Amino acid sequence: DTAVSQTPKYLVTQMGNDKSIKCEQNLGHDTMYWYKQDSKKFLKIMFSYNNKELIINETVPNRFSPKSPDKAHLNLHINSLELGDSAVYFCASSQSDFGNTGELFFGEGSGLTVL
Amino acid sequence: GDSVTQMEGPVTLSEEAFLTINCTYTATGYPSLFWYVQYPGEGLQLLLKATKADDKGSNKGFEATYRKETTSFHLEKGSVQVSDSAVYFCALNFGNEKLTFGTGTRLTIIP
Numbered sequence: 525d526t527a528v529s530q531t532p533k534y535l536v537t538q539m540g541n542d543k544s545i546k547c548e549q550n551l552g553h554d555t556m557y558w559y560k561q562d563s564k565k566f567l568k569i570m571f572s573y574n575n576k577e578l579i580i581n582e583t584v585p586n587r588f589s590p591k592s593p594d595k596a597h598l599n600l601h602i603n604s605l606e607l608g609d610s611a612v613y614f615c616a617s618s619q620s621d622f623g624n625t626g627e628l629f630f631g632e633g634s635g636l637t638v639l
Numbered sequence: 640g641d642s643v644t645q646m647e648g649p650v651t652l653s654e655e656a657f658l659t660i661n662c663t664y665t666a667t668g669y670p671s672l673f674w675y676v677q678y679p680g681e682g683l684q685l686l687l688k689a690t691k692a693d694d695k696g697s698n699k700g701f702e703a704t705y706r707k708e709t710t711s712f713h714l715e716k717g718s719v720q721v722s723d724s725a726v727y728f729c730a731l732n733f734g735n736e737k738l739t740f741g742t743g744t745r746l747t748i749i750p
């Protein structure tokens with residue numbers, strides 16, 4: 525059983541298109557995240573949701589819109605894709621005691637290539 | 640802002656060699672420090688952590704000591720195995736929901 529699962533694993537699309545990446549966790553965690561890993565391998569937080577409520581929103585273009593229909597799901601929708609959006613996007617989740625443990629549970633990543 | 644700097648990879652070692660992957664951080668205050676590992680085809684997972692100065696985190700034969708004086712958290716292992724081949728990420732956190740990661744260091748162990 526995969527704890528944090530993302531779909532699709534890979535995505536190749538044209539500039540200007542709109543695409544979504546889905547994430548689901550079956551760990552019963554309250555908090556979910558989206559991280560972006562760029563071509564230089566920097567891994568940066570984009571968003572964090574706790575019980576469907578947005579708690580972290582880093583400086584991310586508003587073309588990126590996260591949606592959390594319930595606490596087990598956090599989807600990422602990207603409008604008007606640009607070349608610079610090409611990256612690996614990681615979903616993660618954590619328990620309520622993350623402040624003490626610092627432990628995130630990651631999905632395998634979704635590789636997005638914009639042509 | 641807070642940041643983590645890791646040694647550039649990739650690192651290639653022979654089996655049973657000694658491993659060090661350097662990690663230094665810049666932060667206001669005293670964060671908790673972590674090493675995460677990403678095995679091929681998998682997501683990142685927590686390897687070890689240390690929450691205060693002079694703490695040593697250890698797991699699976701890996702160790703790292705929180706050095707406040709040098710703001711470092713270098714990862715070490717005495718004898719690496721092929722199964723240790725992975726990407727290793729150093730990270731810091733101040734007890735909130737935000738982990739700040741380094742760029743990752745790819746490690747390849749050859750038999």
